[in-house]
Amino acid sequence: MRITVIGTGYVGLVTGACFAKLGHTVTCVDIDEEKVRKINDGIPPIYEEGLEEILKANKNRIKATADHRSAIMSSDVTFICVGTPSRKDGSIDLTFIKETVIQTATILKEMNRWHLVVVKSTVVPGTTQNFVLPLLEQHSGKHVGTDVGLAMNPEFLKEGVAIPDFLNPDRIVIGSTDSKSTATLKELYKVFTCPILVTNLSAAEMIKYASNTFLATKISFINEIGNLCKHLGIDTYQVADGMGLDRRIGRAFLDSGIGYGGSCFPKDVNALLAWAKKNKENARITESARAVNNDQPLRLLRLLKKHIPKLRGKTIGILGLAFKPNTDDIRESRAIPIVQALLKEGTTIKAYDPQAMPAFKKLYPQLTYCSTAEEVLSSDAILIATLWEEFTMLDYRGKTVIDGRRLEQAKNAQTYEGVCW
Numbered sequence: 001m002r003i004t005v006i007g008t009g010y011v012g013l014v015t016g017a018c019f020a021k022l023g024h025t026v027t028c029v030d031i032d033e034e035k036v037r038k039i040n041d042g043i044p045p046i047y048e049e050g051l052e053e054i055l056k057a058n059k060n061r062i063k064a065t066a067d068h069r070s071a072i073m074s075s076d077v078t079f080i081c082v083g084t085p086s087r088k089d090g091s092i093d094l095t096f097i098k099e100t101v102i103q104t105a106t107i108l109k110e111m112n113r114w115h116l117v118v119v120k121s122t123v124v125p126g127t128t129q130n131f132v133l134p135l136l137e138q139h140s141g142k143h144v145g146t147d148v149g150l151a152m153n154p155e156f157l158k159e160g161v162a163i164p165d166f167l168n169p170d171r172i173v174i175g176s177t178d179s180k181s182t183a184t185l186k187e188l189y190k191v192f193t194c195p196i197l198v199t200n201l202s203a204a205e206m207i208k209y210a211s212n213t214f215l216a217t218k219i220s221f222i223n224e225i226g227n228l229c230k231h232l233g234i235d236t237y238q239v240a241d242g243m244g245l246d247r248r249i250g251r252a253f254l255d256s257g258i259g260y261g262g263s264c265f266p267k268d269v270n271a272l273l274a275w276a277k278k279n280k281e282n283a284r285i286t287e288s289a290r291a292v293n294n295d296q297p298l299r300l301l302r303l304l305k306k307h308i309p310k311l312r313g314k315t316i317g318i319l320g321l322a323f324k325p326n327t328d329d330i331r332e333s334r335a336i337p338i339v340q341a342l343l344k345e346g347t348t349i350k351a352y353d354p355q356a357m358p359a360f361k362k363l364y365p366q367l368t369y370c371s372t373a374e375e376v377l378s379s380d381a382i383l384i385a386t387l388w389e390e391f392t393m394l395d396y397r398g399k400t401v402i403d404g405r406r407l408e409q410a411k412n413a414q415t416y417e418g419v420c421w
């Protein structure tokens with residue numbers, strides 16, 4: 001199939017690269033010329049394991065452009081993968097979706113054949129039906145369902161393992177109103193052996209939000225249990241193992257620590273809460289999950305103060321700035337509230353991350369960025385905020401370590417304390 005992917009961030013570029021690997025012809029469209037240039041040079045603008053190899057190996061089937069028209073006019077399906085960032089009140093900002101849908105619809109006006117538009121960005125329930133569909137019809141002059149296809153196909157990939165996740169999904173969800181759109185997407189995904197669930201547009205959107213808020217809640221739940229365990233010296237990871245053996249529960253997402261971050265969970269939790277509020281419904285469980293998550297990184301600071309009550313003038317090291325290992329993404333990283341609190345205390349911060357320092361530097365140029373993880377170890381105390389593999393190789397003997405991620409090797413430190421253990 002000939003595919004256009006609009007927006008070449010984590011979702012769009014991974015989607016485009018994987019479809020190219022599967023043998024489709026893909027054109028990635030982005031307004032960011034720098035990203036376009038890099039992709040055409042075979043260099044991914046984001047760090048995601050295996051992505052560069054796929055781009056290089058399939059360069060005859062994937063190209064990037066800033067020209068929406070040429071891409072859409074020569075394709076059969078357009079995936080919309082632009083960002084849906086949070087507004088101040090937590091609701092999602094549909095500016096990029098609106099722009100993209102209008103751009104796409106205006107081009108489709110000139111097309112004299114059927115074309116499928118797929119919303120892959122995460123949008124609150126009702127958005128595709130009540131916002132995208134009318135815009136598409138108004139600006140294309142075509143009828144959705146007959147002249148143009150419209151589907152909602154949420155993406156469940158996890159950053160850091162986005163490629164294997166995309167190529168090996170647990171399920172594909174297709175929200176659609178017409179059989180031709182459903183059949184086209186089923187054809188595209190037929191190489192996958194996982195279940196394909198077909199729903200209406202809004203249910204597909206809700207499946208994405210319900211999945212992410214459930215996982216966020218699971219993390220906050222185990223963090224709450226971990227906080228309780230710490231009082232009695234109970235090993236929260238052993239508790240998680242015991243719980244996880246129950247097939248109804250499962251072991252995944254039961255590693256207690258300093259909470260979830262990233263571009264999805266915090267944003268999706270906030271959006272669901274804002275949407276519930278707008279609909280005059282309570283969402284108490286989700287609200288509590290957010291409250292636990294906001295406090296969890298600050299617990300690390302409280303533990304640090306137990307050992308160093310006066311932080312002013314001290315040098316505190318931070319290992320890990322990305323929101324999780326194997327990504328350079330710092331969006332809503334738990335390192336951010338930690339850094340903010342330390343700066344307020346008047347500490348000097350030495351930080352290291354294998355991938356995320358360039359992005360973090362833009363936000364906090366005043367930190368000292370180390371060229372190796374070892375350099376961080378000379379600080380008065382070390383906080384572990386992200387569980388990168390290379391941090392397991394360090395010698396923590398003689399150091400003070402406050403661990404937010406359960407790094408076994410750090411237990412050799414002279415003073416060691418974990419956030420929930």
Ligand SMILES: NC(=O)c1ccc[n+]([C@@H]2O[C@H](COP(=O)([O-])OP(=O)(O)OC[C@H]3O[C@@H](n4cnc5c(N)ncnc54)[C@H](O)[C@@H]3O)[C@@H](O)[C@H]2O)c1
Binds near residue numbers: 007008081099159
């Ligand atoms: N990042 C994830 O792990 C993940 C997972 C599942 C779903 N999602 C959802 O997918 C969507 C995209 O997320 P992301 O992290 O890939 O976003 P991102 O911010 O990394 O990338 C979005 C891209 O869209 C481009 N863009 C904006 N307007 C454009 C336009 N009019 N034409 C062409 N390009 C345009 C931007 O330049 C940017 O490169 C969001 O709704 C997000 O919630 C993200």
